[in-house]
Amino acid sequence: MLKSTERFNIVSKATSDIVWDWFMAENTFWWNDNYYSIIGVSRSPGIATIDEWYQRLHPEDYERVRKKFLGAIGGDQHFWTDEYRYRKNDGSYLNIYDRGYIIRNNSGIAIRMIGSMVDMTQVLKAQKEVEESENRLRTIFNNEPECIKLLDSKGLLLDMNPAGLSMIEADSIELVKNKSVLGIIDEDYRTSFANLCQDVFKGNPGKLLFAITGLKGTRRWMETHAVPMRDGSGKITALLAVTRDISDKRKAEEELISNERKYRTLVEQAVDAIALYDANGKLLDVNTGAINLLGYSREELQHMSLRDVLTDEEIKVRPVQYEVLKTGKSTVKQRAMRKKDGTIVQTEVRSQQLPDGRFLSVIRDLTDRIKAEEELKESYKAIRTLTDHLQKVREEERAHIAREIHDELGQQLTVLKMDVAWLNKKIDAADESPLKIKMKELLTMLDGTVKTVRRISSELRPSLLDDMGLFAALEWHLEDFSKRTGLETSLVTGKEPEKLPDNIKTGLYRIFQESLTNVARHANASKITVKAEANDKMLVLSIEDDGVGFDISKVKSKKTLGILGMQERSAMMGGHYSITAAPGKGTIIVVSVPINL
Incomplete structure (x- = not known):
């Protein structure tokens, strides 16, 4: 027994794990030195108990761990394992993998439990980082608009992203995996592609322009950049290629000359100003509309840039968004431009990038x-x-x-x-x-x-509006409305501001009257709740009913005069009118008016 205890003590000192021993009858809990150094607490001179362990469990893990722990002890099993978060003394949590051996007496009752706690925090963190890295790479792979593929030394396809499968017209990777890509490459370029593969597996990256015919017969021009992919030892295991479909670019280049003639005719006939410029803003060409708008000659403008015609504030606050335009998006901006005579003209500028990389703006005088x-x-x-x-x-x-x-x-x-x-x-x-x-x-x-x-x-x-104020008039009118209609009503008010302007009292009272009239006519309600509250800056009146409600979009399309009138009254007081309603869910009207007392 002494030797066994001695071996246990030696093991608890030799291991990097936290070793623990719980004598259940005395409820004494012992941890080795690793516990105190890892958790960051000092060894207490008193006797530790199981409560110390319970108290440090993460609140979200507590019930689950406690239930499983007590279930193992109360059952007939000899082993218990669990994973949970355990609080350090600085308030942070460790991810713990805990396992224990349950010692039972002859009656099967648990009397002692010995176990070890393994800090899995760094392991789980590393696993998570690896998973996140793999997910990022897979996301990039799957969503990259260009073709990404892996080939072996024989030109067999190992993998290809969805964009690439779309380019070669393959419905799934299974149709082309482990098959040679040379079959879809035009015959004139097969030798060049094979040589590219050989060079890459020798460690030399390369680039190639070639044509393919997809599995469904579509011909495309492709531009590929290939590099060697190496494993951890540096051995080349595959060819990694990023391939871009440049069919549209080549077609655009072929059509550029004919389109240039059409462009020139349209541009010169346009009433709006049109400017062609490069990525540095240098003006390359302008039409007659630009000459008329800015007052410069064509020759003068062709020696200028956008910085010469935009105001300093435009350049500083709203610079030309070349990066946005390069993505294929167009922009519409209102810009101030300086004419030759120094006057400023406000314009609307629509800009986009042309297929050849230049930029085009259509400028309208505003x-x-x-x-x-x-x-x-x-x-x-x-x-x-x-x-x-x-x-x-x-x-x-x-x-x-x-x-x-x-x-x-x-x-x-x-x-x-x-x-x-x-x-x-x-x-x-x-x-x-x-x-x-x-x-x-x-x-x-x-x-x-x-x-x-x-x-x-x-x-x-109502004389009350002038004699007793807005809130009193609201209360009187609501009581009278209740008597006439039989609807249940309630009014909640705060203290009415002193010296409330007559226009605000009258405006809010008329909106209140119109709202109650609408409830009586259309809402089919049983209860109305009114609230009127004010502070030093704002007075808010709300009217809510439990009626049938309505579709606001339909009412807005009809331009209902009652609602328009209440909106206009609110606007004339410098306030805001809002209405919230839905079929079967009642209606809420809120009027907010600044009072600035």
Whole structure:
């Protein structure tokens, strides 16, 4: 027993792993010195327990590891293994592979467990890096638009990416793998290709231009760059070639002369300015439109570059994107250009790269368009100012009519009601004559008329809006709406800002009125929730219903006047109007208005 214990101690010191020993009855846990150096803790003078191990398990691994660990102990097995993350003293985690041997008594009950923890962090990191590297290379291989292939010394195909398979018209790699590529190469170039393969396997990279005929009969011109691929010992194991389909390029070169004549005719007839330039921005050719736009002669422009006609700010802030153009994409930019007389002209420039590598820009003078846009903006501004004025006039007229109805008609109806009531009292109460009945009906009609007058007056301009403020007017109108429609309503408000401008109070109240009217007409709702909140900078009003909702895109296409009117009211207050709705999901309207009190 002593020798066994001695051997165990020697092994625990000799290994680089963490060795542990758990006596379950006493719940004493022992680790070798590697534990303390790897985890970064000092050996405690007290007796360690299994709790130390549990506490350092990663929270996401804790339940899984604990369940498996206790299951092994409570079962009849003698071995337990698991992988988990284990916290070091600095808070970082190690990836641990742990294995333990369970010692049981004659009754099969676990009494002791001995095991070792192996730090797999660097191994897993290395594996992950290898996998990521392989994935990157495979992704590049599969997505590279050029043909990438591997050949052996006999010209047999070992592998080819999807772009290459597409070029040779092979539906799958299995159709061509381990077959000679010489069969698809035109006969005039087979010898040259075979010589290229031999040179590469001698360690010499090479390049070749040749033609092929694909498996489905399409002829292509190809340009390949081949280099030797070596293994870890430096031995050449394959030929790696990147091949580009240059059929379009050759065709373009053949058509360039005839296209040049057509191009010249079209360019000279174009109203817009057209400029041809190289990758350094040097102007190579221009049309008559460019001469007219910039004021230079053709000879002057051909000795200039884009830097000479673009303003300094354009060059600094919006340089010509040659790299983007080289990818085949076109760009559209608004640019400021300097004419020969020093004046600045605003232009729209459409640029692209031609097949021969040069760059072409079509330049349109925006002077007239910008002037028209400015005039349109001023016109819209004037219309909005007029609309705002008309709204104010209408509100003033509403307020005047409301006061007249309330003060004049309301008082007259009240006096008339008092007079009729006096006459009614003079008639004997027991009298059921037609006159008595008519007097009662007249009183009832007068009561209804007074209420109607009050309602009309309030709808025209609620006195609460001027006397008690916006939030009070919202509350009154919402309660009245609830009584008239039977809908459940709720209002949540904060403290109303003091000295809230009249235009904001009126505008928000009218939007609120229109929104409730829309709910009553279209929403088929059962509940409306209104919130009005404000701070020093913004007042936000929201109206939400649980109705049938609607498709906003369809409503926008119809240019609904109600919604347009609310949007315009919000814009005139400098605010923002938004509406969120979907069929079957109700509607939410939010109006945000700056108040800057």
